[in-house]
Amino acid sequence: MVKPFDEQPGIESVISGYTGGTTENPTYKEVCSETTGHFEAVQITFDPKVFPYEDIVELFWQQIDPTDAGGQFYDRGSSYQTAIFYHDEKQREIAEASKAELSASGKFSKPIVTPIIPAAPFYPAETYHQHYYKKQPEHYERYSTGSGRKAFIQNYWGDKK
Template sequence: MDSKEQLATFAGGCFWCMVKPFDELPGIKSVISGYTGGTVKNPTYQQVCSDTTGHYEAVQITFDPEIFPYEKLLELFWQQIDPTDPGGQFYDRGQSYQTAIFYHNETQKRLAEESKRALEGSGRFNRPVVTPILQALPFYPAEEYHQHYYKKNPAHYQRYHIGSGRSGFIQKHWGDKE
């Protein structure tokens, strides 16, 4: 990682759906699917899905804040999730599919808290925003077959994105901002 690059880590339910919105944007160096927030070192997908590790499915983004500021990452993150759902995201239920923002420094924490307050005050949702803002913990990359799933399996990814209810939710609450 170059000295001006930073990390951002977001849990937004199924990590397959959290890569494409951030991938290949100016200033985004990489988007990696993985696991964070739990207690098991180097967990497997099967372990995380069992909801016994404490891990979330998440993405870790390496970005250049001079080209793509953290505030824009937060804005894009909120537009990919249902921040009012404490039990998971869309079709996927359980702790590993819950949402969270994992901050890497005090500036990210402050900006995440400000963006959450702004979203809560916007009136966009009729239920409270429950996405927690947590200190970043070790991040473990997911198995290779999960990386950039939307590119490797585009038809399945598209069916999942629509069938899970995510696509319709985003359209309803944000319009064409997918």
């Protein structure tokens, strides 16, 4: 989820990490054990005058399968479920309106199941997870293609990114 946002003007930082669970400062291994209740997530710091929250939500939808409640592509389990975490009422309203618009669009034949929930404490992931697409570009590309993610995005969104 880092790369698509990293490439946008007005995005100041994108940090990989974990949120929504019960363990303070969880490790990747703990989160993957499905015992902490965390989601793998990104924390995005942005300039709303350059890249408004509405655009963040729209780009997010274009990176996921919002109809899959069991994870994303090859990554299965609760820590890989999609979610939009909002920090204030305005963000919640924008995210809910965007989700309703996507649902009404008919783009997907199954219901949109991505929840919109209040932000919880965010814990940055280990250093080796940060900007993984830059550190391991060949692996990142193989995964994107092999998991079906790239084809899914192309099928539903084409070149609109």
